[in-house]
Amino acid sequence: MLSKKTKYGLKALTFIVNSEGEKPVQVSAIAKNEQIPQKFLESILLTLRKSGVLGSKKGKHGGYYLRKEPHEILMTEVMRVLEGPIAMVPCVSLNYYEKCDDCVDEESCSVHMLMAKVRDSALNVFRNTTLADLSLKKTENILK
Amino acid sequence: MLSKKTKYGLKALTFIVNSEGEKPVQVSAIAKNEQIPQKFLESILLTLRKSGVLGSKKGKHGGYYLRKEPHEILMTEVMRVLEGPIAMVPCVSLNYYEKCDDCVDEESCSVHMLMAKVRDSALNVFRNTTLADLSLKKTENILK
DNA sequence: GTAATTCCTATTAAATTGATAGGAATAATA
DNA sequence: TATTATTCCTATCAATTTAATAGGAATTAC
Numbered sequence: 001m002l003s004k005k006t007k008y009g010l011k012a013l014t015f016i017v018n019s020e021g022e023k024p025v026q027v028s029a030i031a032k033n034e035q036i037p038q039k040f041l042e043s044i045l046l047t048l049r050k051s052g053v054l055g056s057k058k059g060k061h062g063g064y065y066l067r068k069e070p071h072e073i074l075m076t077e078v079m080r081v082l083e084g085p086i087a088m089v090p091c092v093s094l095n096y097y098e099k100c101d102d103c104v105d106e107e108s109c110s111v112h113m114l115m116a117k118v119r120d121s122a123l124n125v126f127r128n129t130t131l132a133d134l135s136l137k138k139t140e141n142i143l144k
Numbered sequence: 145m146l147s148k149k150t151k152y153g154l155k156a157l158t159f160i161v162n163s164e165g166e167k168p169v170q171v172s173a174i175a176k177n178e179q180i181p182q183k184f185l186e187s188i189l190l191t192l193r194k195s196g197v198l199g200s201k202k203g204k205h206g207g208y209y210l211r212k213e214p215h216e217i218l219m220t221e222v223m224r225v226l227e228g229p230i231a232m233v234p235c236v237s238l239n240y241y242e243k244c245d246d247c248v249d250e251e252s253c254s255v256h257m258l259m260a261k262v263r264d265s266a267l268n269v270f271r272n273t274t275l276a277d278l279s280l281k282k283t284e285n286i287l288k
Numbered sequence: 289g290t291a292a293t294t295c296c297t298a299t300t301a302a303a304t305t306g307a308t309a310g311g312a313a314t315a316a317t318a
Numbered sequence: 319t320a321t322t323a324t325t326c327c328t329a330t331c332a333a334t335t336t337a338a339t340a341g342g343a344a345t346t347a348c
Contacts, residue, residue, distance in 0.1 A: 002232040004306060007255050014254040026324070035246045040307055046326070059315025060323045075258065088146040102179045110158040110278035111151050114219065117273065121265035129261065134254035148337060170293075184338055190295070203346025204292045 006082040008036045009044045010134065013053070013078065017070045017135040024056065024063030044082070051081040070132035079126055086126065087119040094119075150226040152180045153188045154278065157197070157222065161214045161279040168200065168207030188226070195225040214276035223270055230270065231263040238263075 011034045019025045027045060031038035045064050048054040053073060054064045066073065079086060080095065090098035091106060092115045103109050155178045163169045171189060175182035189208050192198040197217060198208045210217065223230060224239065234242035235250060236259045247253050 001228075002255070002259065003304095007233070010255050010258065011253075028324085037307060039309080042325075043307095043327095049325095056325065057315085058313075058325045061316065062314085062324045064325090089151070109155075111146070111154050114154065114269075114273060114278060115146065117269045118266055121269050122262055125258075125261045125265050129258060134258060147335095172293085181338060183340080186294075187296095187338095193294095200294065201346085202294045202344075204290095205347060206293045206345080208294090 003083060004040075005044055006079070008034070008041055009048060009082040010078070011036065012041060012045060013048070013066075013073075013131055014135050016054075016064060016066060017131055023061070024065045026063040029063075048078075048081060051077075053078060053081060066131075070135060071130045073131040075126035075129045075131075075134075076123065078131070086122050087115065089115045092116045092119050147227060148184075149188055150223070152178070152185055153192060153226040154222065155180065156185060156189060157192070157210075157217075157275055158279045160198075160208060160210060161275055167205070168209045170207040173207075192222075192225060195221075197222060197225060210275075214279060215274045217275040219270035219273040219275075219278075220267065222275070230266050231259065233259045236260045236263050 012030045015030050015034055016025045019029075027038060027042050030036065030045075031041050045054060045056075049056050049064065052067060055067045056062065056064050076086070085093045085096045087093035087096075089100075089111065090096060091100050091103065091109075091112055099106070100109075103112070106112050156174045159174050159178055160169045163173075171182060171186050174180065174189075175185050189198060189200075193200050193208065196211060199211045200206065200208050220230070229237045229240045231237035231240075233244075233255065234240060235244050235247065235253075235256055243250070244253075247256070250256050
């Protein structure tokens with residue numbers, strides 16, 4: 001299951017894209033429009049800022065903004081920050097590899113083999129989708 | 145993350161395939177060889193039996209066996225039984241669809257769009273992988 | 289009738305997730 | 319400078335899910 005954290009994070013990012021302008025977008029505005037518990041959202045946006053996807057401005061008229069253009073923000077990055085490793089098992093993770101304690105021979109492990117394929121297929125999606133794609137409405141996608 | 149339940153289940157199924165013969169395979173043998181807590185494994189195999197993937201024989205010399213040929217057992221079926229819906233969010237699930245309470249318009253929801261792609265890519269893997277594929281060693285896979 | 293097995297239900301422990309609380313730090317502006 | 323609006327930080331809590339264990343009933347082979 002996709003965590004609420006990731007779901008909220010994706011919605012928030014999309015909202016920020018669609019609020020395009022120079023002014024930073026406030027947590028309260030996102031929370032209200034996207035129906036996300038504000039305090040929870042705060043912590044999510046903070047994570048996204050710490051990872052470098054978002055920038056922020058403190059104090060009155062503060063808020064969050066994108067550090068890169070939407071089309072430069074890959075889902076690989078966003079998903080790793082919000083949801084964690086893309087691989088479903090550490091032994092096929094590219095960025096967070098860990099050997100299984102059980103599993104004598106990785107090369108002949110049925111789980112390993114299957115999960116490597118799943119990882120590749122997910123990576124293929126995330127590498128070819130940017131935040132710009134997410135913020136397109138379906139009708140726009142059809143035209144595209 | 146892949147649950148231990150699924151991981152153990154896949155390993156157990158592979159073990160049963162590789163123990164090919166007419167005799168049913170006992171939980172104790174699988175547990176020992178695959179390093180799986182026996183009682184936990186019992187409940188997993190029971191689930192697989194109830195779903196129709198495995199058959200069982202009770203009593204002395206009892207055990208579990210496949211109900212179909214390995215190449216007829218698709219990963220879509222196994223994964224749904226063990227891990228649950230393949231979709232990461234209910235609103236893109238083919239078999240367990242549920243509308244989101246939030247989300248006014250599904251067609252323009254960024255999460256929906258992305259997760260539908262991920263679901264399709266995972267389905268593509270699971271529909272094209274059978275238990276027979278899992279039980280091939282890597283070297284055999286290369287030759288294939 | 290005994291031993292070996294699956295089957296069933298209940299319980300527990302640990303980990304994770306989702307959410308809340310309270311206030312510190314910072315910045316704009318009146 | 320005082321006030322207000324905001325992000326930032328840490329801690330905590332509640333709910334859910336996962337992983338595992340326990341005990342014994344039912345069934346079958348011999």
